[in-house]
Amino acid sequence: xxxxxxxxDGLRKSYGAKAALRGLELxxxxxxxxxxxxxxxxxxxxxxxxxxxxxxxxxxxLSLFGEPMDSESAQVKARRRIGFVSEDKELYPFxxxxxxxxxxxxxxxxxxxxxxxxxxxxxxxxxxxxVLKLSKGMRTQLxxxxxxARGADLLVxxxxxxGLDPIMTEEVLQALADLAAGEGVTIxxxxxxxxxxxxxxxxxCLIDDGQKVLxxxxxxxxxxxxxxxxxxxxxAPSELAGMEGIANLRRSGRTASMLAxxxxxxxxxxTRKFAPQSVEVHPLTLKELFLDHLxxx
Numbered sequence: 371x372x373x374x375x376x377x378x379d380g381l382r383k384s385y386g387a388k389a390a391l392r393g394l395e396l397x398x399x400x401x402x403x404x405x406x407x408x409x410x411x412x413x414x415x416x417x418x419x420x421x422x423x424x425x426x427x428x429x430x431x432l433s434l435f436g437e438p439m440d441s442e443s444a445q446v447k448a449r450r451r452i453g454f455v456s457e458d459k460e461l462y463p464f465x466x467x468x469x470x471x472x473x474x475x476x477x478x479x480x481x482x483x484x485x486x487x488x489x490x491x492x493x494x495x496x497x498x499x500x501v502l503k504l505s506k507g508m509r510t511q512l513x514x515x516x517x518x519a520r521g522a523d524l525l526v527x528x529x530x531x532x533g534l535d536p537i538m539t540e541e542v543l544q545a546l547a548d549l550a551a552g553e554g555v556t557i558x559x560x561x562x563x564x565x566x567x568x569x570x571x572x573x574x575c576l577i578d579d580g581q582k583v584l585x586x587x588x589x590x591x592x593x594x595x596x597x598x599x600x601x602x603x604x605x606a607p608s609e610l611a612g613m614e615g616i617a618n619l620r621r622s623g624r625t626a627s628m629l630a631x632x633x634x635x636x637x638x639x640x641t642r643k644f645a646p647q648s649v650e651v652h653p654l655t656l657k658e659l660f661l662d663h664l665x666x667x
Contacts, residue, residue, distance in 0.1 A: 373436065375400045375524055375556045376421065380430035383416050383580075390416040392580040393430065398558055398573070403550050405567035405574040405588075406560040407660060413580040414560040418528050421558075422454050435523070450478075453517030455510075455527040461501045467512060468497035471519075480521030489515040492541055506533035514542060518549060525549070527559035531566060543570050568656040576663055583663050588656065595654050596634045597662075600626045600646040607644050613637065618662045629654075629662055 376398035383391040391413045398404045408414050419425040420432065423445040432439045434448040461470060475481045490497070493511040495504075504512065510533050517525055525546075531539045547570045549555045561567055567574060574591065576584040584591065598616075600606065606626035611619050615632040624647075630637040638649060654662070 373400050374398055374433070375435060376404075376558060377433045378417075378430060381417070381420065381427055381432060382429040383413075383420060383425065383427055390580055391420075391427075391430075394577065394580060395582055396575060396585070398556065400556055401550060401554050402573045403546065403557045403571045404559070405571035406558060406577070407564070407567065407574060408560075408577040409664065412577050414577065415528060416580075417577075418454075418456075418526055418560060421526055422452065423449060451523040453520050453522035453525045455513045455517050455525070455530050461509060461512065463500070463502040466498050466500055467495050467504070470501060470512065471497075471516065474516045474520070478520040482519050482521050485521075486515065486519040489518060489545065492545060493538075507535060507538050510534060511538065511542065514545070518545070518555075523555060525555060525557045525559070527557070529561055530559055531561070531563060539566065546570060564657045564660055574656065576660060578664055584659065591659060592654060592656070594631055595659060596630045597652045597654055597658070598628050598630050598634075598638060598641065599650045599652065600628075600641055600644070601648045602626070602644070602646050610641070610644065613640060 374397045376396055378394055378396045381391050381394040381396075382389070394413065394417065406414055406417070416425065420427050421434070423439070435451060437444055437448065439445050439448065462473070465473065471486060489511075493508070493515065495508060495512055495515065501509065501512070510530065514530060517527075531542055534542060543566060546557055550557050568588065571588055573586070574584075574588050575582060600610075602624045604624065606621040606624060608621070610616075610621070610626055610628065615637045616628040616630055619626065619628045634651065638651060641649060
């Protein structure tokens with residue numbers, strides 16, 4: 371694995387008596403497109419705000435670009451290398467697109483004019499249009515242009531495709547993939563759109579109730595897990611629950627379904643002692659991994 375751009379160990383954050391993060395551990399490799407997944411309230415937005423220094427953590431360690439975020443000066447230094455697109459997509463409503471770009475450019479000496487021009491053209495943003503008159507999707511695209519063109523080493527994005535139509539979504543996803551491949555930018559984004567994550571991400575992390583449930587390279591995770599479906603002559607035996615290497619066993623009448631995550635062939639062979647009428651093994655999509663692990667939790 372390449373050098374981590376983001377690394378957390380035991381990260382904790384509470385709002386009063388409510389624990390939002392409970393010992394979260396993350397390792398985000400440099401140059402990766404990292405999908406950060408979880409249901410509403412799982413702790414995704416809290417994590418992003420901690421990364422950006424918008425919130426302070428209650429405990430645990432957080433490092434960006436190999437440097438511990440233990441001081442204000444370290445946080446300021448790191449933020450200069452990060453582009454952030456929040457779910458709120460806040461912009462100055464009294465400015466035009468061009469004025470917003472020039473205003474933002476002034477804060478970033480490493481501004482990439484060629485990227486600005488590329489995304490202005492790709493997103494078809496009207497330079498003289500007032501931000502207030504832009505559609506929600508175009509405001510999202512403007513926020514992404516501002517984040518991409520500043521020459522950031524890391525893009526942190528909260529639901530970046532919210533409000534985009536299917537064509538805009540494809541353009542944004544392709545732009546992100548090109549940025550990671552061509553510029554070596556690390557992209558860390560939360561999303562509820564699992565098909566989008568599966569389309570461009572090489573790493574994923576699923577969290578629930580403030581803790582990591584599943585993490586790894588997407589292709590490796592999908593190759594590791596298999597769904598095994600058994601059909602019996604009579605009711606599916608309860609003894610299946612004691613088998614090693616399986617998760618999320620569900621029995622319904624004569625049928626049993628389970629996830630196998632280690633040595634799938636061996637697991638299948640061990641199911642034979644229960645004399646199933648038939649055995650089927652299926653690959654899993656990211657959506658199925660997501661749903662099965664949350665049901666198990």
